[in-house]
Amino acid sequence: FTKELDRALLSGEVDCCVHSMKDVPTTVAPGTEIVAYLPREDTRDVFLSAKYATLADLPDDAVVGTASLRRQAQILAQKNVVVTNFRGNVQTRLRKLAAGTVDCTFLAYA
Structure with a gap:
């Protein structure tokens, strides 16, 4: 890159x-x-879902959208979910989330 x-x-x-x-x-x-x-910005991620309040609330086989390999590894280490490649700018990803393409996604807080 x-x-x-x-x-x-x-x-x-x-x-x-x-x-x-x-x-x-x-x-x-x-x-x-x-x-x-x-100076470094806030490094936290934000969990976004219309259906679930937290990552812990996700049922098995929930579809999590993220393009970040780091996030994919962290999510799969915690839950039995399906992680799908989820690209686009923030507005595009929010539209996909609202359309039900995925059950949740994560965005950088910063």
């Missing part, structure tokens, strides 16, 4: 790049460096 921007930076096509730290590899491309970062 960051490689195209790294190439543009190294070729002089752009002067700087801005990334979400979750997308930055653990080692940066040779010739680049991280020169600044903002």
